[in-house]
Amino acid sequence: MFTIGAAAKRTDLPTKTIRYYADIGLVVPDGRSDKGYRLFDDRALRRLIFVRRARAFGFSIETCRTLLALYTDQTRSSADVKAIALDHLVEIDQKLAELQNLRDELTHLAASCAGDSRADCPILSAMAGDGS
Amino acid sequence: MFTIGAAAKRTDLPTKTIRYYADIGLVVPDGRSDKGYRLFDDRALRRLIFVRRARAFGFSIETCRTLLALYTDQTRSSADVKAIALDHLVEIDQKLAELQNLRDELTHLAASCAGDSRADCPILSAMAGDGS
DNA sequence: ATAAAGCCTCCAGTAACTAGAAGGTCAAAG
DNA sequence: CTTTGACCTTCTAGTTACTGGAGGCTTTAT
Numbered sequence: 001m002f003t004i005g006a007a008a009k010r011t012d013l014p015t016k017t018i019r020y021y022a023d024i025g026l027v028v029p030d031g032r033s034d035k036g037y038r039l040f041d042d043r044a045l046r047r048l049i050f051v052r053r054a055r056a057f058g059f060s061i062e063t064c065r066t067l068l069a070l071y072t073d074q075t076r077s078s079a080d081v082k083a084i085a086l087d088h089l090v091e092i093d094q095k096l097a098e099l100q101n102l103r104d105e106l107t108h109l110a111a112s113c114a115g116d117s118r119a120d121c122p123i124l125s126a127m128a129g130d131g132s
Numbered sequence: 133m134f135t136i137g138a139a140a141k142r143t144d145l146p147t148k149t150i151r152y153y154a155d156i157g158l159v160v161p162d163g164r165s166d167k168g169y170r171l172f173d174d175r176a177l178r179r180l181i182f183v184r185r186a187r188a189f190g191f192s193i194e195t196c197r198t199l200l201a202l203y204t205d206q207t208r209s210s211a212d213v214k215a216i217a218l219d220h221l222v223e224i225d226q227k228l229a230e231l232q233n234l235r236d237e238l239t240h241l242a243a244s245c246a247g248d249s250r251a252d253c254p255i256l257s258a259m260a261g262d263g264s
Numbered sequence: 265a266t267a268a269a270g271c272c273t274c275c276a277g278t279a280a281c282t283a284g285a286a287g288g289t290c291a292a293a294g
Numbered sequence: 295c296t297t298t299g300a301c302c303t304t305c306t307a308g309t310t311a312c313t314g315g316a317g318g319c320t321t322t323a324t
Contacts (some may be wrong), residue, residue, distance in 0.1 A: 003245035005301065015302090020281060035289060037302055046260065053259045058234055059282065071256050081255050087236060092235045099231065102190055103224045106217060115214035123213050124203050127185045130180065147271090156311095167319060167320060169271055193311065231284060 001030065007040040011048040018048060026065055027051060047071075059088060133162065139172040143180040143232075150180060157200060158197055191220060 008015045021027045022038060027047045029038035040048070050071060054064045063084060070076045112122045136249060140147045153159045154170060159179045161170035172180070182203060186196045202208045244254045 003302075014282085016282060017280085019303095024280095033302095035302080036304095037289085044186045049261055050259045053261065055280090057238060057259075061222050067256070067259065070253075070261065074251060076251050076253070077249040078245050078251065078253035078255075079247045079249065082242055082245045085242045085245070089235065089236065089238055092231055092238065096228070096231050096235060099228050101226055101230060103221065106221055108187060108192035109244060110214055110217045110221060113210050113214045113217070115211045117209040117211065119206060119208050119210065121202075121208070121213045122208075123197070123217050127182045127189075127199065128203065129181055129185065135271075146313080149311085151272095152312060165271095167271080168273095187311090248298085 001039040001041055002045065003033075004029075004038050004040070006047065007045055010045055011052060013048055013052055021048065021051065024061070026061060027069070057088070058092065059084075063088070133171040133173055134177065135165075136161075136170050136172070139177055139180065142177055143184060145180055153180065153183065158193060158200070189220070190224065191216075195220070221240055229260070 002010065004015045004018055006020055007013075011018070016039075018027070019038070025126055027044055030041040030044055035037055042115055047068060050068060051064050054067050055061075059067060065079070066084065067125050070081055109123045114120070133140065136147045136150055139145075139150055143150070143176055150159070150172075151170070154161055159176055160172040162176055163171050165171055179200060181218060183196050186199050187193075191199060198216065199213070241255045241258055246252070
């Protein structure tokens with residue numbers, strides 16, 4: 001059984017985050033010590049690490065909740081998990097496309113800006129709506 | 133002089149957003165009617181549109197504030213604006229790289245998942261830290 | 265005259281934490 | 295035995311950029 005600090009070291013998560021996850025019922029401690037300290041067992045640590053990885057993949061907390069449930073459920077079908085992953089991939093691709101657009105346009109604008117001491121600036125002009 | 137609703141139509145921004153921008157002092161109305169209605173003039177509308185465009189480029193509100201100041205300042209140098217744009221480009225490129233990484237890894241995982249009725253799932257295994 | 269639309273302010277909620285204050289607990293050192 | 299420092303607890307509030315809604319005037323249209 002680990003206190004929150006020990007769990008933090010082992011899971012590579014901040015104690016604040018672990019406490020937060022406990023508060024929202026995402027990964028609840030196994031129990032409390034007689035003085036009220038949260039105590040985590042190995043299973044809880046595994047779940048915390050699972051969440052850390054899933055979050056790193058960009059899954060929302062709510063999706064992590066679903067994923068954790070599937071992780072725990074031995075009768076799950078891999079199709080359910082795959083569907084969630086594919087949904088997330090679609091979102092990522094959308095963001096990627098938006099960002100690439102943004103980068104291209106901003107690169108273009110920045111390139112057309114002299115960047116000297118004169119006031120004339122195509123970037124500001126674009127924001128103001130003068131051009132295009 | 134336009135009421136907030138008229139300004140919203142002309143700038144293509146929600147009234148709530150315009151009110152918010154006024155509250156935080158980003159684009160303040162020109163004044164108030166005798167009944168307390170916010171009144172916007174053409175200059176304010178131009179500034180609202182400027183902010184809408186800058187936000188679409190992903191600039192934060194605080195950066196918009198700076199950009200607006202530069203927009204207004206006739207003695208600005210285009211170098212100042214360009215520096216902000218290039219900073220932002222660096223951030224965009226970082227996010228882009230992260231997202232691409234994420235997409236590649238997740239694509240790989242999803243591809244290796246059968247997606248059938250069996251429980252075995254490489255995606256969950258990856259989150260659990262079984263592999264790699 | 266009345267009803268609909270538009271305006272006002274203030275409060276709360278979103279996502280996922282993070283910071284900080286005030287205070288109890290525990291292990292080791294003096 | 296006490297003190298120090300590192301832990302732990304709870305609670306409140308702040309972050310970003312809005313958005314939604316309640317309750318209540320005002321203006322406009324019928």
